[in-house]
Amino acid sequence: MPTSALPWYLKAVLRVAIPAACLAALYLSIPGEIAMARTAGWSETYAYAMPVCVSVYALAAAAIAAYRRKMRLPGQVTALIGAAMALVLAMCAQSIAHLIQQNYMGTSAVLVVAVSCVPPIVVAHLMHMAETPSQQRTASEEMEDLQAIIERLRDELLESHGATAALLSTRIKGVANGYAGLSAVAEPLSQETGTLIEELEDLLKEAAAEPRKPRAAVSQEVIERAAESLRQQGQKVTGSALAKALGVGESTGYRYLKSLTA
Template identity: 40%
Template sequence: MSTVSVDLPPYAKVVFRYGRPVVLLTALLMSIPGEIHLAEVAGWESVSMFGLFTLNVAWGMPVCVSVYAACSAVIADVAKRLSLPNRKSAQVGAVAALALALTAQDVSHWIRADYMGTSWILVGAVSAIPPIVAFHMLHMAAAPESTASEVEVEDVADDEFEADDDSAKGPRRKGKPGRPGLTEEEVNAAIESLEEAGKDVTPETLGKALGRAPRTARRYLKVIKRAEIPAAETSQAGTFQLSI
């Protein structure tokens, strides 16, 4: 997989870097009044905290709804990318959190506009939001402490090149007929010839030198590069530690 560098125009860089957090913050701020109102409708009010000060606990509803939805979306994306054990729960939670945030806003504005009134069902549903959110966040927190993930990769160094002795000749891979593979010496010779000619060793140039497709040449380059890794780093039989 090749990496492409894209030079964005200045205005696009500003939008990409600062636009997203501004939009997110604005959306969260606009969600606060409706969610606080919904909490107040359900019966949350100001309470005395140990006689020291008074706290309006209804202000916690935006955290349980909008902020929870934002957190769930991020956790679901990270869990999917790293294949964490809780990725299914995180994805389901992200969808449920978005539905919860949308419903909370709609219901609050319907009540304010006198399209509907409160009921015991609505009060019960709103009252259940904080414990449900707390339970799901604790469940998603059961992810591994480290974000490192071990990935098993096929060790192709042994079967990518054609063996030198005649006794090992024959089909290298079942079900994949075609031209016989090249030996490691042939690939190294082609690389040396490119370097002597002052050419960059890329999948395209190596492919032309070997008479192979760039994709095949890229695979050979990966094998050569892996062969140069010290034995101490490759002693686990093709198991690599990928740290994100």
């Protein structure tokens, strides 16, 4: 599985090699910048401040420009211009100082004036970067942003509730339409069921009103013939067998069996 973690050697480069290279570059710049300060007329005591004024200023301006660009803060352009000017100034100071030391060129009034202008230019640009308004936000601005976020969330919530309510309304309408369809189907069935119940009640009333016909009595001779027929078939003469043979109830069959044994 790929990972975005830096390997140990890259971490070592970031933490050790880069700072070491910067310190070495600043250290190597010291003699040339001191020589430039001496050429412009500064004494031995003050000439040692020139490396801080030029090289450290270039490093600071580059760092500020990179930070402002990353954080999208105001003053990105001026910081970037200052960093480029500081880098060009440091490069020119080194080159001119070495050219003078190796007798390739000599000093001049223009060079003295230019080198003498370096400290005030550095101070002016550093003060400009320090006074550039940053993105520090006041409490009122934070409250305004918070209010805007709350209003946006409220609008989104209302839209979400509106969509949910519309969906529920659609479903309720669908259920109501389905209920209406079922009611339309159930109404004829209910009418038919009511008609069938009425007809059944009429039949029951007619059956209850019709006089019950008495069952024809079975003669003793018929009972004896049924019993004889059972014996001929190899069956035992019982009340249930007689009832089945004569087509009467079982209790009546037992009563006929008693009449045989009487």
